[in-house]
Amino acid sequence: MSTAMNFGSKSFTPRPPDKGAFPLDHLGECKGFKEKFMKCLRENSFENALCRQESKEYLECRMERQLMAKEPLEKLGFKDLIDEKSEAKLKTL
Amino acid sequence: MQCRDRQPAPTLEPAGPGRGEGIGATGLGGSAVAGHDSDQIETMEPVKDRIIKVTFNADVHASLHWNFRPQQTEIYVVPGETALAFYKAKNSTDKPVIGISTYNVVPFEAGQYFNKIQCFCFEEQRLNPQEEVDMPVFFFIDPEFAEDPRMANVDLITLSYTFFEAKEGHILPLPGYQ
Numbered sequence: 053m054s055t056a057m058n059f060g061s062k063s064f065t066p067r068p069p070d071k072g073a074f075p076l077d078h079l080g081e082c083k084g085f086k087e088k089f090m091k092c093l094r095e096n097s098f099e100n101a102l103c104r105q106e107s108k109e110y111l112e113c114r115m116e117r118q119l120m121a122k123e124p125l126e127k128l129g130f131k132d133l134i135d136e137k138s139e140a141k142l143k144t145l
Numbered sequence: 146m147q148c149r150d151r152q153p154a155p156t157l158e159p160a161g162p163g164r165g166e167g168i169g170a171t172g173l174g175g176s177a178v179a180g181h182d183s184d185q186i187e188t189m190e191p192v193k194d195r196i197i198k199v200t201f202n203a204d205v206h207a208s209l210h211w212n213f214r215p216q217q218t219e220i221y222v223v224p225g226e227t228a229l230a231f232y233k234a235k236n237s238t239d240k241p242v243i244g245i246s247t248y249n250v251v252p253f254e255a256g257q258y259f260n261k262i263q264c265f266c267f268e269e270q271r272l273n274p275q276e277e278v279d280m281p282v283f284f285f286i287d288p289e290f291a292e293d294p295r296m297a298n299v300d301l302i303t304l305s306y307t308f309f310e311a312k313e314g315h316i317l318p319l320p321g322y323q
Binding site for chain 1: 184186189191216219220223227249251253256261263264267268270271272276278281283
């Protein structure tokens with residue numbers, strides 16, 4: 053049986069990002085969402101898990117302003133937040 | 146110049162008639178790492194008991210007069226959970242400057258599990274005089290990190306970005322740089 057891929061002692065090789073580069077937000081259109089996210093981090097000991105809603109909102113801002121290719125949120129790792137949103141919507145009906 | 150339409154890594158498809166290649170679990174090749182396409186992102190589950198501290202460094206090459214720094218010193222993440230972090234760059238000169246960055250991850254062996262979904266690296270970024278911009282990095286640590294015995298004692302990963310000036314005629318040692 054062949055073994056799993058052996059990375060051995062290779063030195064680190066940088067890889068381009070999967071979806072390419074973010075266009076620069078020259079106009080600061082999403083700066084407010086960034087600030088909200090950073091504030092959340094500062095208030096939560098920089099724990100990413102507690103600020104995922106804010107990070108989702110930042111990325112949604114980018115998508116709405118052509119600063120990021122539109123993707124379903126599940127494909128960005130936010131499927132659990134979408135489910136919660138749907139549940140909340142159902143409750144308000 | 147935008148590269149939003151860069152194709153994500155190919156999703157796994159069954160090989161059909163006439164297809165010379167099939168991308169299967171065993172066919173990723175020696176230089177590829179475990180697939181991190183958007184299907185994986187959609188289905189991966191966070192490994193909540195493996196908290197990893199990610200710290201951030203920022204450097205500029207001596208000839209690039211930008212103020213470049215991370216906006217957070219650290220973020221705590223778990224494998225399988227997408228995370229966002231920010232850097233900030235300011236062109237403190239009175240001329241537009243085009244920069245391009247590369248990154249490094251230590252420990253080296255953890256780098257294979259560090260997946261950048263999107264960031265600001267490897268593409269030329271132009272800042273106008275005195276312009277300051279946020280530079281996001283959207284990433285995750287592959288859940289397989291938690292299953293690698295070599296990573297058992299790794300709870301700190303440091304991400305370092307370095308910006309260079311992209312001048313015409315200069316060739317920079319960056320993957321895919323033309």
